[in-house]
Amino acid sequence: MKLTLRGVVFSALFAAILVLFSFAQISLPFTPVPITLQTLAVMLAGGLLGARYGFLSMALVVILTAIGFPMLHGNGGLGVVLGPTGGFIMIWPISAMLIGIILPRIRVQGFMGYVAAFLVLEIFGSLVLYLAGVPWLMYKVPSFTFDKAMAAACYPFLLGDAIKAVVAALIIAPVRQVFPPARLTGSSSHSVVRNTDLSV
Numbered sequence: 636m637k638l639t640l641r642g643v644v645f646s647a648l649f650a651a652i653l654v655l656f657s658f659a660q661i662s663l664p665f666t667p668v669p670i671t672l673q674t675l676a677v678m679l680a681g682g683l684l685g686a687r688y689g690f691l692s693m694a695l696v697v698i699l700t701a702i703g704f705p706m707l708h709g710n711g712g713l714g715v716v717l718g719p720t721g722g723f724i725m726i727w728p729i730s731a732m733l734i735g736i737i738l739p740r741i742r743v744q745g746f747m748g749y750v751a752a753f754l755v756l757e758i759f760g761s762l763v764l765y766l767a768g769v770p771w772l773m774y775k776v777p778s779f780t781f782d783k784a785m786a787a788a789c790y791p792f793l794l795g796d797a798i799k800a801v802v803a804a805l806i807i808a809p810v811r812q813v814f815p816p817a818r819l820t821g822s823s824s825h826s827v828v829r830n831t832d833l834s835v
Contacts, residue, residue, distance in 0.1 A: 638691075642684070642820035646692035649680040653696050653727075657707045666787035667719040668772070671708075674796055677727050678760035678803035681734025682752075685816030689731035697724060722771025723764050733759040739816055743808040752804040760803070761796035765789050 653676035661670040681689035700706040701716045707724070716724055734755060743752045765788070773784045816822070 638687075639821040642688045642822055643691070645684055645820055646680075646688045646695060649676065649684060649689075649692040650695040650699075652676050652679070653693065654706050658709070660708055663791065666791070667776070668723070668768070668788045668792070669720075670792065670795060672799070673707075673727075674761060674764065675799040675803055677731050677764075678734060678756045678800065679806065681731035681760065682738050682756065682803060682807035683810060683814075683816065684731075684735065684820055685739060685822070686732045686735030687822070688816075688820050689735040690728045693727040693731045697727060700724070719772050719775045720768065721775070723768035725771075726764055726767040730760055730763050733763065735816065738807070739811075743804070743811070749804055749808065752808060753800050756800040756803050756807075757797060761793075761800060 653673055656672035656676045659672045663669065677693060680692045683689075684692060696706050697716060700711045701713050703711045705711040707715055715721075737759065738752060738755050741751050741755065742748050769781075769784045769788050772788050773779050773781065776784075779787065
């Protein structure tokens with residue numbers, strides 16, 4: 636699997652965006668899971684870079700954090716990656732990859748196109764995270780039952796994640812009209828739907 640210099644540079648850029656977004660957080664008194672903009676960075680990475688480089692950008696953050704670099708809200712180390720929120724962190728690369736596989740095949744044109752893009756971003760950039768994050772939280776905090784874990788790590792964040800999916804769709808659609816993933820990363824391996832008016 637060949638990587639382009641442009642793709643690696645943009646992967647590093649989106650990794651830096653996720654690190655920056657991690658500092659925008661609001662702690663909640665009833666859960667170790669804070670409100671952050673990190674999910675938005677995952678959506679943008681997958682939607683703009685495609686599967687390969689979206690995965691790479693998020694994997695960079697996870698690996699460097701695990702090594703000990705203070706990548707997430709100024710903290711690093713295995714304690715962060717394997718902590719109560721580790722399920723969410725470890726699934727970021729997979730989430731970005733799934734978005735990168737599916738979203739470039741959608742024409743984000745007109746109302747229904749934006750709805751389709753929103754659903755892809757919401758399902759694979761948000762709901763998929765809970766499939767890993769909630770069970771991991773239950774594992775790390777044995778006193779959390781499933782209902783308590785959902786109340787602590789899922790329900791309070793659904794509205795915010797939906798808003799982030801809307802914002803991501805509004806950003807990704809116009810950018811991809813000019814810079815589809817293949818052009819942005821200098822790769823020809825992405826399958827992108829095109830039409831004559833450059834809508835994707």
